[in-house]
Amino acid sequence: MEYLEFELPIKELQEQYEKACKIGADSDVDVTGTCQQLEKKIEDTKKDIYKNLTAWQRVQLSRHPNRPYTLNYIQAICGDTFLELHGDRNYGDDKAMIGGLGKIGNQSYMFIGQQKGYNTKTRQYRNFGMANPEGYRKALRLMKSAEKFNIPVVTFIDTPGAFPGLEAEERGQGEAIARNIIEMSQLQVPIISVIIGEGASGGALGIGVGDRILMLENTWYSVISPESCSSILWRSWEHKQTAAEALKLTAKDMKRLKIIDQIVKEPLGGAHNDQEKTYKTVANTITKTFGELKKLSAEDLVNQRMEKYVNIGVYKD
Template sequence: MRTLLDFEKPIAELESKLEDMKRLADENSVDVSGAVRTLNDNIEQLKKETFANLTRWQRVQLSRHPDRPYTLDYIERICQEFHELHGDRTVKDDPAIVGGFASIDGQSVMIIGQQKGRKTKERQHRNFGMPNPEGYRKALRLMKLAEKFNKPIITLIDTPGAYPGLEAEERGQGEAIARNLKEMMVLKVPVICIIIGEGASGGALGIAIGDKVLMMENTWYSVISPESCSSILWRSWNFKEQAAEALKLTATDMLKNKLIDGVIEEPLGGAHLDWEDMSRRLKKRILHEISELEKKTPQQRIDERIDKFCSMGVFQEL
């Protein structure tokens, strides 16, 4: 059964009425094509108005929608081949990060992403998409492997944050993320990073240093989640909507502040309503960005990557 967010319910009610109308018409052999067209138009108009005026908190809700595609869902749809690689060669494998060589319409790539789970056992197995240090070390190992064989790197970001547990800190969580930031900055191959859901804090940034950093339309990217921000400032989660507005964490905000390089539009209503269409849009953008980045030399890409990230947050007072 489809999960509905509060602002989706009026649309769902109209869609339910439309289905009832079609069913009754079929049962009674009545022509209601005119009424169906009118109701279809009303539904389309309501969708456009609703999703054109979403608040920042509503975008956050959409990014977490339980029906939204995750990394492996996109890999299944955009890749003709995918050979998953495991382990960081130091501690163990981290199921919260998946990665391996893949083929997208004949283009060989290394694709790496954070993976959440859908059912309870899978969520526990994937640690709710929160990577441990070995996950970031595995990601870096795969990136270095891609560099060795001169293959572009694609990272798909969707995490509520790096795992904050004591054991993760004991195994060097901060160092693992910091090393990824440093090493990704000087990778010789094209690196494309795409936020497909939640992009929280260093957990997201640990695989998000690239030539192109893109966000899907209904995603967020911030140093802290609205709930955590609310709990720090107001000592309560009840102000998460105000926190989301203050954080300016949506794709539009990030593009305006020059913290990302582009936004990938989603199907009307969100990626969770049409996985196939969203996958086509994602694949088209990935192939376009690879073709553009391969026109540059490795040193050009590295210099531009460093300049881009070093210029963030820099301003001059006159």
């Protein structure tokens, strides 16, 4: 288990607990009482730390190396029913953007999402979850196929942004994202977007125009990352904590500002601490949300979706 800087008190207690248990196992000394006390202290410390997380600490949790990624969710939720589909039928197959058909129970969905890697090799293969134009065009192709066969769309958002390289711009990165936004706003099937990690900039919006936006508890959603914001305003990354607070990028902030529709509760310590429970919660939430959306006609879906996004950012003094 890897620990973040603010989790070090938990790590120290966990090491003491394991050491005490080892002493009990290797000798005749009864350490049952000590182990129970340490267990309680670990639980109390976790509750104290995780109930008072800052915006920057939630950003750190969203990037935790053990946190599940898009394919983990899809494979856990769909099992053997998932069929991955490839290519944009124009340029190539972007490995940072994955998609395909799968089932939750007896209901089929078109799943689309950004995929990150777990080590140096897979991170390069997945381009760190930063999609090229062909990734967004592949996503749009799959969405249009879903619309043709009246299949609801589920998108998993987890990206530090769209790939900003020269070759991506040459192939029309901005146009691809803009096209997705306008096409998703008019798609005549239910769209459920789930932010499972980082939701940054246009890279997230390119698959993030949904009838319902769900956000896991320890994720963030913003026009810019705290580090980039800090480097623009202060010419340094040193003020990233201040930027994170100012950007109002946490799930609670997004819900209060009416940008998202629901916060999905995570296990204590984050999604990586109990992945199976997280998968089950996400699957149940998707099923429940689709149950609400399927009652609407295609015309009502589009009208409500358009109204939802038109109203974002509107306020009165």
